[in-house]
Structure formats: structure tokens, C-alpha cells
Amino acid sequence: MRPADFQLDDSGDGKVLRLTGDWTTTGVGSAARRLAGRLGPDPLLGLDLSELGRFDTAGALTLIHAAPDLLPDDAWRDRPEAGRIFAMVERLERESAAPPRRADAFTRTFAKMGRGVYDIGHEMTMSMAFLGRLMVASGAAMRHPRGIRWPAWFSQAERAGLDALPIIAVTNFFIGAVIAFLGANLLTQFGAGVFTVQLVAVATLRELAVLITAILLAGRSASSFAAEVGSMRMNQEVDAMQVMGVNPFQALVIPRLAAMILMLPLLTFVGMLAGFLGGMLVTWSQLSYGPAFFIQRISEDPMMGTHLMVGMVKAPVFAVVIAAIGCRQGMSVAGDVESLGRRVTAAVVQAIFAIIFLDAVFALIFLELNL
Known part of the structure; x- marks a missing residue:
């Protein structure tokens, strides 16, 4: 078993994350903490999976916590089985996440008023369009x-x-x-x-x-x-x-x-x-x-x-x-x-x-x- 590790290659337009070793429950080790500290807000251009060994749900959860919104959609095309594991864990994590914090009553009141004004304007616009079609017909x-x-x-x-x-x-x-x-x-x-x-x-x-x-x-x-x-x-x-x-x-x-x-x-x-x-x-x-x-x-x-x-x-x-x-x-x-x-x-x-x-x-x- 090879311990999990990674490298960040800077290509000018962004970074490429190279995963090495076994990203499993027993192999992740300290890589999870180090990866979260190294990644910045810049998006990743892709993943280099050429040296990736085994991959399970623990590795997927580590990547989700470290880069929840940074991975591109086609990052797993070289390892589709790992991509399926990642997608499954990402979906379960999203569905089990705590609901967003509810805004205060003052904000909710004005937000409801704003939505009401928008709905009235939308209804008036659609009604005018319907009236025009009705006149033509x-x-x-x-x-x-x-x-x-x-x-x-x-x-x-x-x-x-x-x-x-x-x-x-x-x-x-x-x-x-x-x-x-x-x-x-x-x-x-x-x-x-x-x-x-x-x-x-x-x-x-x-x-x-x-x-x-x-x-x-x-x-x-x-x-x-x-x-x-x-x-x-x-x-x-x-x-x-x-x-x-x-x-x-x-x-x-x-x-x-x-x-x-x-x-x-x-x-x-x-x-x-x-x-x-x-x-x-x-x-x-x-x-x-x-x-x-x-x-x-x-x-x-x-x-x-x-x-x-x-x-x-x-x-x-x-x-x-x-x-x-x-x-x-x-x-x-x-x-x-x-x-x-x-x-x-x-x-x-x-x-x-x-x-x-x-x-x-x-x-x-x-x-x-x-x-």
C-alpha cells in the first residue's frame, strides 16, 4: 500500500492536481489536511490520475471537503470508476448537508415583498402578451x-x-x-x-x-x-x-x-x-x-x-x-x-x-x- 500524496502543477492559466498513491481509508493519512491548506480559490484545470492507485469513498470525501467547487466536470475521464465513486459521495454529501441558515424576519419580509413586486410585473407582462395574441386572433x-x-x-x-x-x-x-x-x-x-x-x-x-x-x-x-x-x-x-x-x-x-x-x-x-x-x-x-x-x-x-x-x-x-x-x-x-x-x-x-x-x-x- 502506498500512502496518498499529491502535487500541484502550475500551468500559468491554473493548477493541475496530481494524485499519487492510494486514496483510501487507510492510505489518506495526513494528505487530507495538507491538501486543504494548499488549495486556493483558483479553479483547477484538471486532475492528473496517472499515478493514482486505489480510490474509495474516503478519498472522495477528502477531495470534496478540500475542493468542493473547484474540480472541473471532466476531471475523472481517465478513471471513470473513481469518477463514479466521487459523484456518488458528492451527491450523498450534498443531500445530507445541513439546510442553509434562515434569514432574519426583517430580511424575509422585504424579500417576500420583492418577490411579490417581481411576480406582479411578470404577470402584467405576460397578460399584455396574451392580450396582444388575443387581439390578433x-x-x-x-x-x-x-x-x-x-x-x-x-x-x-x-x-x-x-x-x-x-x-x-x-x-x-x-x-x-x-x-x-x-x-x-x-x-x-x-x-x-x-x-x-x-x-x-x-x-x-x-x-x-x-x-x-x-x-x-x-x-x-x-x-x-x-x-x-x-x-x-x-x-x-x-x-x-x-x-x-x-x-x-x-x-x-x-x-x-x-x-x-x-x-x-x-x-x-x-x-x-x-x-x-x-x-x-x-x-x-x-x-x-x-x-x-x-x-x-x-x-x-x-x-x-x-x-x-x-x-x-x-x-x-x-x-x-x-x-x-x-x-x-x-x-x-x-x-x-x-x-x-x-x-x-x-x-x-x-x-x-x-x-x-x-x-x-x-x-x-x-x-x-x-x-
């Missing part, structure tokens, strides 16, 4: 109407619109009833209970019907769009479409966008009627104002047409936002189920936030226009 669909997949349009309209009709009507019915209860309770204290009808009509027409309908569709349809498109991304069906020459935006995004633009105004109008019905029943039961009186008060107010227009103008914009966010999150799904869950959640949250934000913007615009 929409223009192509309008220029070539023969390529429109009408069955997909009608199927999505049924699933995203007509199937949501019961929940939209019931929810708006109870919202109208709640507004009527509040108005009847508060306005009768001032002898103005008759204005409960106007309160229900204005709140339903301008804000509540379109807002409640859009939020329900954001939770129902945006999540559905993200899950459907995302599952196709996971199964590589979108890639298969591109290979076959099918534009995924034409086949997946445009039908869902068209269905939402068509059905959300219709559902909003149904929600308005349901809200009126709920408010009318409450005013009839609480204030003894019959249906004829309720309808007369609404029809005689000259501003009701303006309120109706304000509410209906928002519906197509909200529809575009819901469909675009749902499909954009679906297109961003990676190849795992965890990514799908995150994207579906992000689609719902972003759609609801965008709806409320745009509703506030519309309120400011109509306020400036005196509408």
Missing part, C-alpha cells in the same frame, strides 16, 4: 368568418351562460330582496318609504345586477376555462394542435371569449329582472305597495333608461376580462397538478379583483359624464 377570426368553429361557440355559450341562469336569477332575486328590506326599514323612519322602489331599481340596474352576475361567472366560468385549457396543456393537447397546424387561440380562446361576450349581457338582464322581482315582493309584503305601483314608479322615472344603459355597458367589458383571465391562466399551466390548482385559483382571484376595479373605474367615468 380575434382580427383573424373576423377577417375569415368561414374558419369560425360555430359548434364550439354555441357549446361554450350553453355551458358558460345558459347553465348559469338559475344561480344568477336566484342570487339576484335575494340581493334585490335584501336591498328592499334595507330601504323599507330605513326610509320609512323618514316617511319616505315610497322611494324604496327607486332604491331597488337604481341599485339593481346600475351596479348590483351586473356586478353580482360578473362575480358569479368569474367564480364559475373563469375557473372552468382555466381548468379546461390547463388540463389540455398538461396532456400536451395544445402542443398537438400546433403540430397539426391548428391555432390554439382560434380553437380554445376565441369560442370562450365570444360565449362570454354574448351571454353576460343576457344574464345581466335576467339578473335585473330577478332583482326587481325580489324587491317587488318585499315592498308588496312590507309596505303594501302592489306590483302595479312598483312597475308604475319605475316606468315614470325618466332616468331608468340611463341606469339601464350604465349597467349594460359594463357587461361586455366584464365578459372580456373574465374570459381572457381564465384562458390566460389556463395557457400558463405547467405539467403538474399543483400548477393547475394554482392557476385555477389565480384565475378566480384575478377575475374578481379586475371586475371590482373596473366597476370603480366605470363609476368615476359616469360620475364625470353626469350619468
